[in-house]
Amino acid sequence: MNNAPTLPEPRADDRFLLRPWRLSADDLALVREAADDDYIARLTTVPAPYSDEAGRDFITRQQRRMATGEAWPLVIVRAADQRPIGVTSVRGHERDQGRASVGYWVVGSARGQGAATAALRTATDWALTELRIPRMELYAEPWNTGSLRTAEAAGYLREGLLRSWQVIGGRRRDMYMYSRVSTNT
Ligand SMILES: CC(C)(COP(=O)(O)OP(=O)(O)OC[C@H]1O[C@@H](n2cnc3c(N)ncnc32)[C@H](O)[C@@H]1OP(=O)(O)O)[C@@H](O)C(=O)NCCC(=O)NCCS
Numbered sequence: 001m002n003n004a005p006t007l008p009e010p011r012a013d014d015r016f017l018l019r020p021w022r023l024s025a026d027d028l029a030l031v032r033e034a035a036d037d038d039y040i041a042r043l044t045t046v047p048a049p050y051s052d053e054a055g056r057d058f059i060t061r062q063q064r065r066m067a068t069g070e071a072w073p074l075v076i077v078r079a080a081d082q083r084p085i086g087v088t089s090v091r092g093h094e095r096d097q098g099r100a101s102v103g104y105w106v107v108g109s110a111r112g113q114g115a116a117t118a119a120l121r122t123a124t125d126w127a128l129t130e131l132r133i134p135r136m137e138l139y140a141e142p143w144n145t146g147s148l149r150t151a152e153a154a155g156y157l158r159e160g161l162l163r164s165w166q167v168i169g170g171r172r173r174d175m176y177m178y179s180r181v182s183t184n185t
Contacts, residue, residue: 016118018074018088021062027075030084031055033107040105042169044087072127076119078110085110088119090127090136098134100127104150111146120154124180134182139166139175151178 021027034040035050045061047054065071073089086106094100102123106116120138127133138156140147152158156178165175 015079016115017077017079018119018122019077020066021059021073021075023056023059026084027059028052028055030075030107031058033109034105037108044105074123076106076115085115086119088123090123095133099137100133101137116150117153120150124154128182136180138178140178141173142176148176156180
């Protein structure tokens, strides 16, 4: 795996930027708010309950994942006030098969502003072109209307229901699979 691709053009659209994690008070505040969200805490490895030490460990792990090319976790920053409000992360573990998956979350106080859509579209365009991954996948639970609409707004097509696909919160869940594929394959 190429460990040092050029990072995405950071401007997700005029209102949002994408950048790597930083060990900063702002990014720790983002981890803290995410840890208070039951669903984000179940879906991800954000430390819940939150502590500054666990928050720093979390950020260091994200930086390490990016350095090794295991994943490209990018913080979504609102341009107007430079506040970190969420994450989109491309995971490359099936890159040798021409596939990668992407996840995303936005903290509750910043939802409904188009951040997830802009970030997902930018990260996906980047993975398809810069990383030359032919097929991008994402998974979302059928009840998660916000996530399904985000996927569709970012150009993903629903392919089908994967039954009992993934453990979330200690229970196996059905997930819809969505994909975006490179137009030149
Ligand atoms: C899902 C999530 C990322 C959406 O983030 P967001 O920044 O609010 O999304 P956007 O503002 O870009 O909205 C995208 C679309 O979803 C719709 N939407 C967002 N939240 C919604 C909700 N709760 N119910 C219905 N529709 C919703 C928006 O109206 C928009 O639709 P449109 O393009 O048709 O207008 C956010 O709610 C979240 O982080 N949830 C918890 C973690 C999660 O579920 N992550 C995804 C795992 S697969």
